[in-house]
Amino acid sequence: MSLHKIWLIARREFWFNLRRPSFLASMFLLPILFVGLAVIGGALGAASAEDISAYKAIGLVDESGIVVRADGTPYLTKLAEPFRLYRAEAEAQRAFESSELDGYYVLRANFLTTLKPEAHYRRDKVFGEALNRHLLREVLKPSVAAQVGNPDLAARLENPLGEAKLYRIGNPQELPREALFAAVFAPILVSSFVFLMTMNVSQFLMLGLADEKENRMMELFITSARPSEMLWGKLIGLGALSLLQIAVWIAAGVAFAATQGTDVIGTLATYQLDTGFLLIVALYAMLGYVLYSAILAAIGVSVNAEREARQIASLVGLIPVLPIILLVSFFTDPNGGVALVLSLLPFTSPSGMPLRIAVTNVPSEHVWLGIGLQIAAIIGVMWLAAKIFRLGMLNYGKRLSLGDIWRALREGRQQIISARRAEEVV
Amino acid sequence: MSNAIEVQRITKRYGQKVAVDDISFEVRRGEIFSLLGPNGAGKTTTIRMILDIIKPDSGTIHVLGAPFSEETKKRIGYLPEERGLYKNVPLVELLSYIGTLKGMRRREAEQRAAQLLDELDLGAYKKGKVRELSRGMSQKVQFAATIIHRPELLIIDEPFAGLDPVNTEIIKNMIFRLRSEGATIVMSIHEMHQVEEMADRLLMIHQGRRVLYGEVDEVRQRYAENAVIVSGQGNWAALRGVMRVQPDETGRNVTLYLDNQTTPDQVMAELANSPNYSVRSFAIAVPRLNDIFIRVAGGEAKIAASVPSMAEVRS
Known part of the structure; x- marks a missing residue:
């Protein structure tokens, strides 16, 4: 293979597709759309989070003894609005049925164990987080503080593990609580993000090939470069485009967060994410890109028009997201058969292995076996794609059947044009 | 110097169909060589085999x-019968891309592309x-793409x-x-008058077999x-040795078919x-x-049988 030709083809694919309106739209408009939705969603969320004015009166029945003493008198001299105290649940129930109340809370006798108040409300006036928080801050905490005379102790009702500190073994720097969440979900997010991007860009590859076939350009190119050079060139050029897209999106995200006063890079640094692990995630994503690009390239030259290519690609696109669809299996039994197979099978491992690593300690031999299988699959699929490529480009105006492909694989260029097509082209 | 193309006894089958059947020929350097044959004769298959x-x-x-x-790819230019180009790329960029794939430097390819378009x-x-060009204009751009790298051998189908x-x-x-600059040209073509006007030598294929060559x-x-x-006046049928008189469509010329004992010289003298x-x-x-094409492609078996072998033509 000529590296120079691969470079020429890669450069051409990069610049040509970069100028496509559909690519520019996905690169710039989608982040703008996401930022817009985030801003609107945040504003709506902030507004609803604190708004409890819709509740006229809410009943409170205390069977746990946190709010009222054994003789029935409350610890607090004045109960915050909109709460009304009831001695028994039946009383609150009657008031609720006569529409005096929008609903009522019951603190059962075991409330200190469960820390969950029981809520009774109408379907059109659900008790939201804002009301729960209001009950906690304005009624429960002050009541506990009044009992023990220690507001700090009362604060632990809201955050029972508040004083526990998190450290990564071997690192004296304290971990923020969010790092626990990040350690599990960051790999999933990164792999999903990267993989969705690569699926998106590899569709450009497939559509480009379908376009070249539809416009009868293949024969001109095949007398200028090998099919494998064309495939690798396209794959590298579009891969670079994918990386550019990801970089633009990340930059846009970081810039937006900065305008909101969040230092994303500084915050991520405090999470102490395992870079080795993230590298493995990136490696799986990259190999997945090559694998699926080769598959979609083969589809691109097998079909007769772009529209057909899109239809088939949408079905192929379901395979890599299979681990996401079967997410529950990874959480409930990360070393079970389903998770094991999906994390090793080359067609699903780009998302399957990162998922599994996120939820359990995967033996390193599994990680390397997965990478080895991926590479073997890529070699096989690239070989197959180059064969189909050569077959497809000479069969203009025709969809290749599996029989055509099988004959081409068996007999090579001896039988590269299908017998049916031979009637037309000789 | 060796010939531009030497083909020795090639055969190609697609399933039961024999597309090319034991064909041999050569294309000499610097000539215009025409590949002829009715649709489905095996011309495109022959070209594709030459191009590997x-x-x-x-x-x-x-x-x-x-x-x-x-x-070899750098030294040949190929204009396929089923052809097209990227529709949304500026012409100079498009042609120079193809030129660079053929081994040209980018700047050189851009200059050559501009020159060819002129x-x-x-x-x-x-x-x-x-996409902004007419069909004929697109055809010319495709031709430019074929010759941008100044190929030694040009194969055009x-x-x-459409021009x-x-x-x-x-x-x-x-x-x-x-x-005239030294390139060898192989043309697969249907327009017989163009072959008469342009080609030095020809090969005609019919049903996968060589039926005319030289x-x-x-x-x-x-x-x-x-x-x-002849054109003129007189009783042509009365001439000695004339078996049949055939006027042409205009009526101005007549063809006089002579018997085996009479030569054109004798008729001219009389x-x-x-x-x-x-x-x-x-x-x-x-x-x-x-006329020869129609006779041969029309199935005159005796013509195929009377075709001289390659050795005969060479001598």
Whole structure:
């Protein structure tokens, strides 16, 4: 293979597709759309989070003894609005049925164990987080503080593990609580993000090939470069485009967060994410890109028009997201058969292995076996794609059947044009 | 120096169908060689085997002195019959991309692309795109893409298909110029008058087999009947040795078919010496390639049988 030709083809694919309106739209408009939705969603969320004015009166029945003493008198001299105290649940129930109340809370006798108040409300006036928080801050905490005379102790009702500190073994720097969440979900997010991007860009590859076939350009190119050079060139050029897209999106995200006063890079640094692990995630994503690009390239030259290519690609696109669809299996039994197979099978491992690593300690031999299988699959699929490529480009105006492909694989260029097509082209 | 192309006894089958059946020929350096045949004769398959796009079942092919290799690709230009180009790329960018794939430097390819577009009367469209061009204009851009790297060997499949007379003339002149610069040209073509006008030698394939091969003039002579074409006045049928008189469509010329004992010289002498005839023109009748093509493609088995072998033609 000529590296120079691969470079020429890669450069051409990069610049040509970069100028496509559909690519520019996905690169710039989608982040703008996401930022817009985030801003609107945040504003709506902030507004609803604190708004409890819709509740006229809410009943409170205390069977746990946190709010009222054994003789029935409350610890607090004045109960915050909109709460009304009831001695028994039946009383609150009657008031609720006569529409005096929008609903009522019951603190059962075991409330200190469960820390969950029981809520009774109408379907059109659900008790939201804002009301729960209001009950906690304005009624429960002050009541506990009044009992023990220690507001700090009362604060632990809201955050029972508040004083526990998190450290990564071997690192004296304290971990923020969010790092626990990040350690599990960051790999999933990164792999999903990267993989969705690569699926998106590899569709450009497939559509480009379908376009070249539809416009009868293949024969001109095949007398200028090998099919494998064309495939690798396209794959590298579009891969670079994918990386550019990801970089633009990340930059846009970081810039937006900065305008909101969040230092994303500084915050991520405090999470102490395992870079080795993230590298493995990136490696799986990259190999997945090559694998699926080769598959979609083969589809691109097998079909007769772009529209057909899109239809088939949408079905192929379901395979890599299979681990996401079967997410529950990874959480409930990360070393079970389903998770094991999906994390090793080359067609699903780009998302399957990162998922599994996120939820359990995967033996390193599994990680390397997965990478080895991926590479073997890529070699096989690239070989197959180059064969189909050569077959497809000479069969203009025709969809290749599996029989055509099988004959081409068996007999090579001896039988590269299908017998049916031979009637037309000789 | 070796021939530009040497093909020895190639055969190609697609299932039960024999597309090319034991064909041999050579294309000499610096000539215009025409590949003829009715639809489905095996021309495109032969070209694809020469270009190593498909492999023959048997036989050998040498291109520019050696079996086809990646290096050969830089030295040939190929205009396929089923052709097209990127529709949304500026023409200079498009042509220079193809030029760089053929081994040119980018700057050199851009300059050559601009020059070719000027020569093809497309100078005003250098920044335009294929989708903005008419079909004929696109054809010229495709031709430019084929020759941008100054190939030693040019293989063109139906170069004049879809072109008007003006653009046909432009492409034809360019082909002649390439030949004068030393390029070898192989044309697969249907327009017989173009073959007569342009080609030095030809190969005609019919049902996968070689049925005509050699110098264009020599092939025409080979199929010439014992006849002369005259114009003038007189009782042509009364001439000695004339078996049949056939006026042409205009009525101005007549073809006189002679018996085996009479030569054109004898007829000319009798016409010159007889006061009963007034002759304006006299020529030996040579069949048009089109007539030979129709006769051969029409299934005259005796013609195929009478084709000389390669050794005969070479000698």
